[in-house]
Amino acid sequence: MKIEAKLSEMGLVLPEPIKIPEGLVLPFSFVRVRGNRAYISGHGAQNADGSLATPFGKLGADITIEQGYEAAKLTALSILGSLKHELGDLDRVTAWLRLFGMVNCTPDFDKQPAVINGCSDLIIALYGADIGAHSRSAVGMSSLPFGMTVEIEGEVEID
Amino acid sequence: MKIEAKLSEMGLVLPEPIKIPEGLVLPFSFVRVRGNRAYISGHGAQNADGSLATPFGKLGADITIEQGYEAAKLTALSILGSLKHELGDLDRVTAWLRLFGMVNCTPDFDKQPAVINGCSDLIIALYGADIGAHSRSAVGMSSLPFGMTVEIEGEVEID
Amino acid sequence: MKIEAKLSEMGLVLPEPIKIPEGLVLPFSFVRVRGNRAYISGHGAQNADGSLATPFGKLGADITIEQGYEAAKLTALSILGSLKHELGDLDRVTAWLRLFGMVNCTPDFDKQPAVINGCSDLIIALYGADIGAHSRSAVGMSSLPFGMTVEIEGEVEID
Numbered sequence: 001m002k003i004e005a006k007l008s009e010m011g012l013v014l015p016e017p018i019k020i021p022e023g024l025v026l027p028f029s030f031v032r033v034r035g036n037r038a039y040i041s042g043h044g045a046q047n048a049d050g051s052l053a054t055p056f057g058k059l060g061a062d063i064t065i066e067q068g069y070e071a072a073k074l075t076a077l078s079i080l081g082s083l084k085h086e087l088g089d090l091d092r093v094t095a096w097l098r099l100f101g102m103v104n105c106t107p108d109f110d111k112q113p114a115v116i117n118g119c120s121d122l123i124i125a126l127y128g129a130d131i132g133a134h135s136r137s138a139v140g141m142s143s144l145p146f147g148m149t150v151e152i153e154g155e156v157e158i159d
Numbered sequence: 160m161k162i163e164a165k166l167s168e169m170g171l172v173l174p175e176p177i178k179i180p181e182g183l184v185l186p187f188s189f190v191r192v193r194g195n196r197a198y199i200s201g202h203g204a205q206n207a208d209g210s211l212a213t214p215f216g217k218l219g220a221d222i223t224i225e226q227g228y229e230a231a232k233l234t235a236l237s238i239l240g241s242l243k244h245e246l247g248d249l250d251r252v253t254a255w256l257r258l259f260g261m262v263n264c265t266p267d268f269d270k271q272p273a274v275i276n277g278c279s280d281l282i283i284a285l286y287g288a289d290i291g292a293h294s295r296s297a298v299g300m301s302s303l304p305f306g307m308t309v310e311i312e313g314e315v316e317i318d
Numbered sequence: 319m320k321i322e323a324k325l326s327e328m329g330l331v332l333p334e335p336i337k338i339p340e341g342l343v344l345p346f347s348f349v350r351v352r353g354n355r356a357y358i359s360g361h362g363a364q365n366a367d368g369s370l371a372t373p374f375g376k377l378g379a380d381i382t383i384e385q386g387y388e389a390a391k392l393t394a395l396s397i398l399g400s401l402k403h404e405l406g407d408l409d410r411v412t413a414w415l416r417l418f419g420m421v422n423c424t425p426d427f428d429k430q431p432a433v434i435n436g437c438s439d440l441i442i443a444l445y446g447a448d449i450g451a452h453s454r455s456a457v458g459m460s461s462l463p464f465g466m467t468v469e470i471e472g473e474v475e476i477d
Contacts, residue, residue: 026272027279028295032256034316039257042296058266060461097350098357100471102298106266107376107424110465113344120345136346137360137471139420140461143219143299147269153259153296157352185431186438187454191415193475198416201455217425261457265425302378302458306428312418312455 003090006126007080014081015074016050018043021146031086038093038156042102043082044148045074056147059140060109063149068103071150072118079119079152080126087158095157096123096134102151104144112138119152162249165285166239173240174233175209177202180305190245197252197315201261202241203307204233215306218299219268222308227262230309231277238278238311239285246317254316255282255293261310263303271297278311321408324444325398332399333392334368336361339464349404356411356474360420361400362466363392374465377458378427381467386421389468390436397437397470398444405476413475414441414452420469422462430456437470 007014020026032039045053053074057063063071084090101116103109116138124132134154144151166173179185191198204212212233216222222230243249260275262268275297283291293313303310325332338344350357363371371392375381381389402408419434421427434456442450452472462469 024272025276027276027283028258029292030294032254032292032294034254034256037256039294039314041294042298095350095352097352097355098473099346100296102296105461107301107461109461110463112461112463113342117343117345124345133347133350135348135350135357135359135471137418137420137469138463139360139459139469140422141298142301142425142460143264143266143268143271145269145271145297151296151298153294155257155357183431184435186435186442187417188451189453191413191451191453193413193415196415198453198473200453201457259455261455263458266460300458301460302423302425302427302430304428304430304456310455310457312453314416 003126012077013048014084015046015048015078017085018046019050030082033086036157038083038158040079040154042151042153043075043078044151045071046078052146057149058104058106059115059149060106065111065114068115068149069118072116073122075150075152076119076122092158093156094131094159096127096132097155097157099134099136099152099154101136101138102141102144104149105140109140112140115150162285171236172207173243174205174207174237176244177205178209189241192245195316197242197317199238199313201310201312202234202237203310204230205237211305216308217263217265218274218308219265224270224273227274227308228277231275232281234309234311235278235281251317252315253290253318255286255291256314256316258293258295258311258313260295260297261300261303262297263308264299268299271299274309321444330395331366332402333364333366333396335403336364337368348400351404354475356476358397358472360469360471361393361396362469363389364396370464375467376422376424377433377467378424383429383432386433386467387436390434391440393468393470394437394440410476411474412449412477414445414450415473415475417452417454417470417472419454419456420459420462421456422467423458427458430458433468
């Protein structure tokens with residue numbers, strides 16, 4: 001278990017499965033596997049217990065770039081938690097393909113790449129330059145569910 | 160024709176091909192098929208005659224969540240209409256893979272999942288939990304073409 | 319080199335590799351190839367020397383539809399430049415599959431399709447109706463990196 005060992009070395013912990021706010025039904029799969037592809041639903045930052053991680057809010061208003069970077073890093077951990085739950089072993093990911101990074105921000109905020117780097121940096125640190133390489137967009141959204149600061153979806157190749 | 164029979168049982172009708180507003184040219188394919196994948200362009204709610212369905216507007220301002228849910232359901236029917244047109248038979252879809260749900264909304268609206276459920280619920284009701292399962296994001300857009308309240312794109316596996 | 323010959327005939331030039339604004343690190347791949355798929359990161363308009371092309375700004379405020387169309391056309395050239403760099407030969411693209419067109423705009427702007435046509439029109443002019451056909455969304459973003467007016471990501475099939 002190479003990837004999970006690296007996570008431990010880095011002092012990082014996969015969060016528990018996502019705790020959905022009461023009253024909400026989410027009738028989709030956090031990870032959809034078909035053949036050698038896993039499609040990853042939009043994820044946000046979670047606490048270790050699976051609850052949504054604060055702070056909520058918008059870049060350009062109440063959230064700093066450093067806070068946004070940290071939210072994107074926690075979002076990567078949330079994605080990894082869902083992949084672990086679905087695949088059993090994070091080493092089954094043979095190539096990261098696509099990350100679509102969405103930043104909740106004001107209309108004049110233009111530093112989305114510096115925020116979503118929090119996710120990209122962790123994926124590459126864990127998987128290395130070959131497997132961890134990925135295409136990416138980092139863009140500004142009018143708003144996100146629950147007021148989350150970051151939401152990221154993606155696609156990976158699996159064996 | 161299992162899926163179309165279910166649609167009839169539910170009292171639902173596939174809309175006619177999309178009627179594009181006059182003067183506009185859309186030089187792309189509503190469904191792009193290649194190998195065992197169909198890539199679905201962004202669709203919105205249509206009336207049965209193919210015209211765009213009102214109401215237009217934004218969640219958080221002039222559109223209620225119930226209206227947004229209905230728009231997402233009509234958008235699912237629009238997608239199914241395009242798939243029927245391209246594939247000939249909706250039973251050729253062997254797995255739903257990804258839905259990307261975009262909600263036209265104000266910056267403080269945060270209930271995008273409750274809106275896009277209108278699409279997810281119909282897909283799962285028609286295709287069942289195995290084939291109908293899909294990854295999903297539901298996010299807030301600054302604006303959408305023609306003032307549509309919902310736009311959804313996606314990807315499915317076909318035989 | 320069929321596609322590059324067509325570009326020359328049309329008087330168009332592929333830009334140099336993207337020059338990233340100083341101080342920014344972009345730890346991802348502009349094109350991620352795996353098997354017969356190439357995943358294309360979000361691209362924007364570039365000048366021939368690789369720098370970001372002005373004007374920056376929002377449709378519905380400081381950018382006209384004609385300027386937006388031209389930015390989308392330059393974005394297509396930017397994507398083609400990255401594909402050439404990664405694939406060696408633009409003729410290796412055997413099918414365009416998906417373009418996701420994002421327009422930096424005000425909340426009341428609703429003509430995103432007319433803007434993103436600048437990209438679609440060029441792809442189809444170069445590759446023809448069969449290979450160039452693609453699924454597409456054209457949607458309104460709250461904001462984009464560096465204040466770019468257009469950002470487009472996508473996916474193509476390669477041999």
